[in-house]
Amino acid sequence: MSSELMDALVILEKEKGISRDVLIEAIEAALVSAYKRNFNQAQNVRVDMNLETGTMRVFARKEVVDEVFDSRLEISLEEAHTINPVYDTGDIVELEVTPKEFGRIAAQTAKQVVTQRVREAERGIIYSEFVDREDDIMTGIVQRQDPRFIYVSLGKIEALLPQSEQMPNETYKPHDRIKVYITKVEKTTKGPQIFVSRTHPGLLKRLFEIEVPEIYDGTVEIKSVAREAGDRSKISVATDQEDVDPVGSCVGPKGSRVQAIVDELKGEKIDIVEWSQDPVVFVANALSPSKVLDVIVNEEEKATTVVVPDYQLSLAIGKRGQNARLAAKLTGWKIDIKSETDAREAGIYPRDLEEEESDESFDFINEEIE
Known part of the structure; x- marks a missing residue:
């Protein structure tokens, strides 16, 4: 093996990121394979490579036995003692069997096998790199x-x-x-x-993490995402810091932060709403941009009935039911939307509340980005 090949191994290690030890192991396996195939040998052999001089030697490994049945794999105790008197039955004796013409044949075979091992090692490195980037x-x-x-x-x-x-x-x-x-x-x-x-909804979440520093550092948390890709999405956000506006942080100055995400998603509309532990508040927020008069909660069925002004009914439901569908996905609650007139006829609105409360509508912070 020439010093040029050793230099090549160093270059491969730097450029491909493959350990030189992996490459050396591949070359040794190639030389063993070449020896057995080209010289019709079934011996158990080992290749010794001198990394400093670039030389190589092939050794046949034979077990010391009392009676030899296969001379390619075994050596008698008597013969072993002629090499070294310390050998005993069961020991392994190594005999050099490097053929003179082995270099040229080995180089050709080794090149093929090394190329394969290098490719496999590269694939392993790529897999290790990307398997940790799932959901990224x-x-x-x-x-x-x-x-x-x-x-x-x-x-x-x-x-x-x-x-x-x-x-x-x-x-x-x-x-x-x-x-x-x-x-x-x-x-x-x-x-x-x-x-x-x-x-994937995860794409929208990651884009917000990139564009909004408050999400990246944990000040603002994305609670849920509902997405119909290419058309419209809803995202709920929250914070435990009173002086931080979670919705405003996501929108950014003059809408710059969310607009960058809209541009990346080729005009997909995004509603950003504030999350709340109270389903009444959260469901009303999630139906942005429609105005909500009341939210009636059925805890057992995890369902809600939402009352909206008559003129807001189509807006609350959305085109082909999209707004209501996304709100249900975002909150995890079933949502049945009724107009104020229908709710009054059904006797579910106004509820038995104080008069001053029954005439008030929910005033929630939300944003719609066109």
Whole structure:
């Protein structure tokens, strides 16, 4: 083995991030394989590599026995004593068997096996790097697409963006830079396989963590996310610090923080509402931007009946029921919306409250970003 090869191992270690010990082990395995295959040997052999001089030697390993049945694997005690009198039955004797013409054949075979081991080691490194990034967000570059996937380069590997995880309002062109959410990292025989999403609610959560310092440092907490990707989303936030406005922190000065997220999601509308432990308050907030008159809670069925002004009914329900559906997902409560007129006819509104309270509507902080 030449010193040039040893220098190459050092370069591979630096550029590929693969330990030189891994590469040395791969080369030794390649040399053993080459020896057995090219010289029709079934011996148990070991390759010794001198990393300083770049030389190599092959040793046959034989067990010391009283009676030899296979001379390729065994050596008699008498013969072993001619090598070293200290050998005893059961010991292993090593005899050098390096062929003169072994270097050229070994180099060819070793190159193939080393290439394979290097590829496997690289795959292992990539898997280890990305398996820890599940449920995280990364910026990728669109490479190509077929009927099933869009292939997104994440640097060392191409991730798969399935058709079901693509936003309906987006078109993807080669060289486009997009942020993706890593949903799954699998180890396969062909190397690690990474699946990403543009529709996952986790993408919206991570984008807010990036854009809003108060969320990143834990001052403001994202409590829940409900998303219909490409169209509309709702996110609830809370804080235990009285001097911090959780909704205002997410919106940012002149809406700059949330607008950056809207731009990344190609115009997806985002409602930011304040979370509350009280389901009456939380459900009313979640139905933003509609005005709510009353919320009647059924704790046993975890259901609510929400009363809204007649002129706000369609707004509260939303197009194709979207606003009510997202509010239910966000809060985890079933929501039945009734107009004020229908609620009065049903006798559920106004409830038996003080007159001054029954005429008041909920005044909750919420924001809708178009």
